[in-house]
Amino acid sequence: MFTTPDSRLHASMRKPIAPAYTAAHLVQLEPFVDHCVSLLKKRFFEFSESQEYIDIGHWMQLFSLDAIGEISFGERFGCIETGKDPGNIIAVLESFLIYAGRVGVYPKLHPFLFRAKALLFPSTKNLSYVHDFGVAVVEARLDKVLSDDGISAMDTVSKLLAAHQANPERVTKDDVFASGFTNIVAGSDTTSISLAAVIYQLWRHPRVLERLRGELKGVSDPITYAEAMRIPYLEAVIKEALRVHPAAGLPIQRIVPKDGRAIAGRFFPAGTIVGINAWAAHSNRQVFGEDADVFNPDRWLGDPEIVKKRDAYFMTFGAGSRTCIGKHITHLEMIKLIPELVTNFDFEPETTEDWKTINVWFIKPIGWRCRIKALKKGH
Numbered sequence: 228m229f230t231t232p233d234s235r236l237h238a239s240m241r242k243p244i245a246p247a248y249t250a251a252h253l254v255q256l257e258p259f260v261d262h263c264v265s266l267l268k269k270r271f272f273e274f275s276e277s278q279e280y281i282d283i284g285h286w287m288q289l290f291s292l293d294a295i296g297e298i299s300f301g302e303r304f305g306c307i308e309t310g311k312d313p314g315n316i317i318a319v320l321e322s323f324l325i326y327a328g329r330v331g332v333y334p335k336l337h338p339f340l341f342r343a344k345a346l347l348f349p350s351t352k353n354l355s356y357v358h359d360f361g362v363a364v365v366e367a368r369l370d371k372v373l374s375d376d377g378i379s380a381m382d383t384v385s386k387l388l389a390a391h392q393a394n395p396e397r398v399t400k401d402d403v404f405a406s407g408f409t410n411i412v413a414g415s416d417t418t419s420i421s422l423a424a425v426i427y428q429l430w431r432h433p434r435v436l437e438r439l440r441g442e443l444k445g446v447s448d449p450i451t452y453a454e455a456m457r458i459p460y461l462e463a464v465i466k467e468a469l470r471v472h473p474a475a476g477l478p479i480q481r482i483v484p485k486d487g488r489a490i491a492g493r494f495f496p497a498g499t500i501v502g503i504n505a506w507a508a509h510s511n512r513q514v515f516g517e518d519a520d521v522f523n524p525d526r527w528l529g530d531p532e533i534v535k536k537r538d539a540y541f542m543t544f545g546a547g548s549r550t551c552i553g554k555h556i557t558h559l560e561m562i563k564l565i566p567e568l569v570t571n572f573d574f575e576p577e578t579t580e581d582w583k584t585i586n587v588w589f590i591k592p593i594g595w596r597c598r599i600k601a602l603k604k605g606h
Contacts, residue, residue, distance in 0.1 A: 234482075234548065241552060243398045244406045247386045248552045253452060253559050255381040259297035260563045261449050263290055266307040267564070271572055275601035280577050283426055284592040286310075288317055288419035292411070294560050295418070299410040301382035320416055321591075328477065328587035362404065383407060410553060416589050417474040418557045421543075423592050424472035425465055425565055427582055428522050430574050430597075435524060439464055443566050455562045463524035465561055466541070470509045471522050473543040476590040478502030505542040506590075514540045573600040 246252070267290050274281055289306035296303045304313050312318070330337050384407045390398040429436040442460045443450075455461055480502035487496045495501055512519045514537055516526060527534055544554040551557075575598040582595040 238548065240402075243390070243402050244387060245552065246390070247383045247406065248555060250555045252381075252386070253555055256298050256383075256556070256559060257452050257563070259301075259382065260294055260560055263294040263297060263303070263307060264449055264564050264567050266293070268567055268571060270307060270310070271568070271599050272601055274599040275572070278598060280596040280598050283574070283595050283597050284419060284423045285317075287422040287426075288415055290564065291415040291418040291422070291560065292316060295410050295414045295556070297382065298556060299383045299407040301385060316411070316415075320412060321585075323412070324416065324588040324591075331477070331588075383410065410556075413551075414553050414556065416591065417551075418560055420472070420474040420589055420591055421465075421469055421557060422561060422564060423595065424474075425468040425561065426568065426574060427592070427595065428468045428471065429464070429569065430576065432522055435464060435522070436569065439569055443570050446566060446570075448567075450563065450566045452559060452562065455566060459528060460524065461562065461566065463527040465558075465565060466527050467522055467524040469543040470515070470541060471520075472590065473505040473509060474589050474591075475505055475543075476586055477588055478504045479542060479545055479549070503542070508540050508542050511540060571602055573602060574598075575600060 267286070270286075289310065289312070292312070293303040293306045304316070306312060326340075330340050384403055387398055387403040387406055391400060391403055429439070439460060442458050446454055446458075480500055483495045483497050483499040483501060485497050487494055487499075489495070490501065509515065510519050518526075526537065544551040544557075577596040577598070582592050584590050584592050
């Protein structure tokens, strides 16, 4: 579904699984995220004691993998406890992103290069770990349904299997597996990049960090989703971090429809592929102001009409009918984890230089290592 260019086919693929990704379903997923947040906090307190430097981007991805595993399948991969990547999932995903980011620009080469992909990117063949994990969970859940035990769990796969049981033609078994598999492949990188971007921007802007801590005083532990949504500055900080560092680095493409279209005074005939990069859209000074290159959460708290216009240009999760189906899940993970990190820890980078990124399909930070410092109670 993620890579399907045909709008009608995309809509038909999205429709049967969409109910499992609605904002209304988030409250049922919250306990899964709470569990992973608690585990990560425990590890960070341990790092505070040991005073070692850790790769923040890597640990955000370990968190994201476990969280999306619980959300999708009701089971974690065990990344947070071990600090390891079972099945080498992260390296596999990175190889796929490099392949897709480069070959995707020249799609005619894909049929020829795809067969050689395992030779060009050896780790990609290890994606079978995620595949086998997903198949085993789906089959186990389906066996439970067929044995009349029913399904009471609220993870995405269980919810879709219940829909499959009710109407096998509308929601097929392949739909169920593809949903869980896509969550892992498409959801862990984007979420971890976004989480790291928030932490990085808060470190670079201590006044914003202190103000956010002030806004978070007195919240419950762990903060509930409903509670977090009542703190506008928290939402503004997250949104602004995603504006200045959207996870995706390639253009969001569209195919010009019948009869062609004029865009910015230039005519494009039908069938032309056009697109815009979120990084470019988010730098538009006419929309975001003359300080568009500056991290400023307050830009999301001003005049409602101006904010509405900025929302229309906010493309971190895509736009229109192709908006990322999992954006509510990413938002849930972020709005639950960031308050816990902000109120419990300080981050001391190994170097004060700007972080470095690898720029392929996603703009992923590499090697941004920090020492974790636990805050004193009552901070």
